[in-house]
Amino acid sequence: MVSRIAVLGGGHGGHALAAHLSLAGFKVNLYDLPQFAGGLFGETLKRKEIELLGKCGEGTIRINKVTTDISEALSDVEVVIVSVPAFGHKTFAEVCAPHLKKKRGEVKTVVVMAGDAGSLEFYKIFKEAGIHLPVSETATLPYGCRLIGPAKVMIYVTAKMLPTGVIPAEKTESIVDLLKELYKTTVPCKNVIEAAINNPNMVTHPAATLLNVGRIEYAKGEFWLYKEGITPSVARIYDAIDAEREAVCKVLGLKIFECGEPLTEMDRVIRMGLLFGARCWEEAGLKMKGPSSVRDRFVTEDVPYGLVFVSSLADMIGVPTPVIKAIITLFSVINQTDYFKEGRTVEKLGIAGLSIQELNEYLTKGYLTKSGTYSS
Numbered sequence: 001m002v003s004r005i006a007v008l009g010g011g012h013g014g015h016a017l018a019a020h021l022s023l024a025g026f027k028v029n030l031y032d033l034p035q036f037a038g039g040l041f042g043e044t045l046k047r048k049e050i051e052l053l054g055k056c057g058e059g060t061i062r063i064n065k066v067t068t069d070i071s072e073a074l075s076d077v078e079v080v081i082v083s084v085p086a087f088g089h090k091t092f093a094e095v096c097a098p099h100l101k102k103k104r105g106e107v108k109t110v111v112v113m114a115g116d117a118g119s120l121e122f123y124k125i126f127k128e129a130g131i132h133l134p135v136s137e138t139a140t141l142p143y144g145c146r147l148i149g150p151a152k153v154m155i156y157v158t159a160k161m162l163p164t165g166v167i168p169a170e171k172t173e174s175i176v177d178l179l180k181e182l183y184k185t186t187v188p189c190k191n192v193i194e195a196a197i198n199n200p201n202m203v204t205h206p207a208a209t210l211l212n213v214g215r216i217e218y219a220k221g222e223f224w225l226y227k228e229g230i231t232p233s234v235a236r237i238y239d240a241i242d243a244e245r246e247a248v249c250k251v252l253g254l255k256i257f258e259c260g261e262p263l264t265e266m267d268r269v270i271r272m273g274l275l276f277g278a279r280c281w282e283e284a285g286l287k288m289k290g291p292s293s294v295r296d297r298f299v300t301e302d303v304p305y306g307l308v309f310v311s312s313l314a315d316m317i318g319v320p321t322p323v324i325k326a327i328i329t330l331f332s333v334i335n336q337t338d339y340f341k342e343g344r345t346v347e348k349l350g351i352a353g354l355s356i357q358e359l360n361e362y363l364t365k366g367y368l369t370k371s372g373t374y375s376s
Contacts, residue, residue: 003078004026006028006029007030007031007081008031008082008096009083009084009092010040010041014084017083017113017143019052019063024182029063029066029067029073029074030044031068031069033095037068043150044151047066048062048063049063051151052153052155054145055155055157056143056155071099074096079179079182080111081110081113082110082113086301086344087304093126097125101129108175110126111138112138113138113140113141114137114141115137115138115196115199116301116306117192117309117349118137118344119167119192119196120167120349120351121344121348123167123366132366134167136167137192138162138163138195139200140162140198140200140201143155143156143159144272144276144284146288156283156287157284159276160275162185162186163187163188163194164186165189165191167191168367169190169192170365170366172188189257190253191363193252193254194252196309197245197248199306200274201301202302202307203271205298205302206331207327208230208234211229211234212225212228213294216291216292216293216294217293217294220292221292223289223290223291224289226286237323242271244310244319244322247314248310248314251318259275261273262278264279266285267279267281272284300335303343305344307324309343312345312346316346316354328343354368
């Protein structure tokens with residue numbers, strides 16, 4: 001039985017996770033890096049409580065610990081949930097590693113919500129530090145949520161299914177059973193790449209942001225992508241990205257998950273409905289403002305950590321991704337940043353050059369037999 005959880009990350013998702021899990025009866029430690037002790041997280045740090053609104057209940061929820069001390073955050077916990085932008089994964093893995101090494105056996109898994117293949121980055125860093133711990137990741141956050149004020153989070157919609165992969169995948173059944181105690185909607189993926197490739201954000205956010213870039217810059221913050229920016233032409237780009245994503249899945253024997261609910265046209269167009277179900281467009285999408293600039297997370301996370309990962313993986317297994325690469329190229333020009341170089345690639349994750357058989361072995365066992373490097 002799980003009773004004690006650390007939530008790492010003091011943004012939208014971290015606040016929603018900490019508040020909802022605390023309301024559900026779990027003992028939660030909420031952590032963010034010391035440099036974020038000011039601003040919105042600073043208020044939560046001072047109050048030690050979060051006002052929760054929306055789909056998961058309402059009220060002011062007391063949090064067991066709110067801290068910028070990682071040792072305190074990881075003290076006496078069984079599950080560690082990381083809910084930070086993908087560009088923060090490496091930093092959080094490096095911050096956690098020395099403390100997890102001291103707590104061998106106490107923490108059963110670190111789960112990255114959502115992962116974008118971040119589990120592979122955590123696993124690699126942990127393994128290099130001598131930590132043999134299953135790392136899991138989900139395809140999405142359990143919620144569509146936003147901080148709407150200091151220590152105040154609104155949950156607009158909840159996921160109807162939470163595809164979850166584990167490395168090593170041979171531990172999937174036990175880890176998924178564990179995580180079902182937190183979220184009954186947790187369902188097993190074949191491996192962590194299947195979880196990563198099921199994140200709908202890489203389909204929905206970059207293309208629509210790119211095709212509305214003039215409007216976004218002109219609006220100076222007064223823009224609603226889901227309400228204004230997703231037209232039939234944008235949806236055709238979504239379909240092309242999806243076709244490339246599905247081609248990668250076909251070669252690797254993976255699948256795109258669907259929750260099975262009858263969806264409205266827009267629920268399906270924005271892909272969010274595949275995991276969040278019917279009316280998510282109306283209940284969440286239309287209420288969420290932004291992006292306000294081309295350096296929003298819709299670009300700086302979903303391009304280098306979503307699309308670049310899929311493109312890099314596709315190159316390795318011989319699948320063409322011209323539409324995905326076009327979006328990456330154009331945003332590299334717009335933001336004067338080489339996202340192909342700076343993004344999440346198979347080289348950085350330590351899986352470059354593997355055959356499909358070797359890749360599956362690494363994902364399943366956590367090591368390659370020929371290397372003699374064991375995961376546990």
